[in-house]
Amino acid sequence: MSQNSKALQEYVSNQLALMFEKNGASALAGRIFSELLFSSDPMSLQDLADQLEVSKAAVSVQVRSLHQTGLCQKMARSQDRRDYYQISDDFVMHIMQSHTRSMNEFHSFLKEALRQSTIQQPNDRTAIRRLKELLALHELLFERLDGLEQEWEQRRKKLLEEES
Numbered sequence: 466m467s468q469n470s471k472a473l474q475e476y477v478s479n480q481l482a483l484m485f486e487k488n489g490a491s492a493l494a495g496r497i498f499s500e501l502l503f504s505s506d507p508m509s510l511q512d513l514a515d516q517l518e519v520s521k522a523a524v525s526v527q528v529r530s531l532h533q534t535g536l537c538q539k540m541a542r543s544q545d546r547r548d549y550y551q552i553s554d555d556f557v558m559h560i561m562q563s564h565t566r567s568m569n570e571f572h573s574f575l576k577e578a579l580r581q582s583t584i585q586q587p588n589d590r591t592a593i594r595r596l597k598e599l600l601a602l603h604e605l606l607f608e609r610l611d612g613l614e615q616e617w618e619q620r621r622k623k624l625l626e627e628e629s
Contacts, residue, residue, distance in 0.1 A: 494527040507549035535559030
């Protein structure tokens with residue numbers, strides 16, 4: 466690997482570690498994701514542990530988390546009992562769907578909070594106005610996201626065609 470490639474991989478690894486941590490995940494999960502992102506071949510837990518200089522147990526916990534969120538997929542190799550991991554082909558869509566699920570949960574909360582406000586009739590008009598603003602913003606976001614999956618699939622197909 467060239468010095469430029471190493472520098473890019475180190476930069477991406479550090480930034481992903483910070484981003485994952487900022488979003489409540491482990492920094493190690495971000496570093497593992499980066500390793501898988503730059504690897505052209507599937508990697509075993511031991512490969513990842515060796516590369517990142519951490520324990521195989523620590524890698525196992527974080528890979529399980531990445532696998533559950535659809536960011537990586539497990540695969541087997543014939544004649545080898547170890548599991549191997551690689552970036553999911555549709556990892557970008559999994560990221561979007563994860564964010565959309567979180568937004569849906571918050572949207573449901575906002576609707577319920579406003580429903581409760583009509584039942585309980587609180588005196589705090591400021592809070593109700595703010596909740597309504599948040600709800601309106603989420604509804605606008607959902608309008609903008611409508612059709613994004615299909616549009617992304619078309620754009621992704623085009624990118625893959627250009628690459629080959």
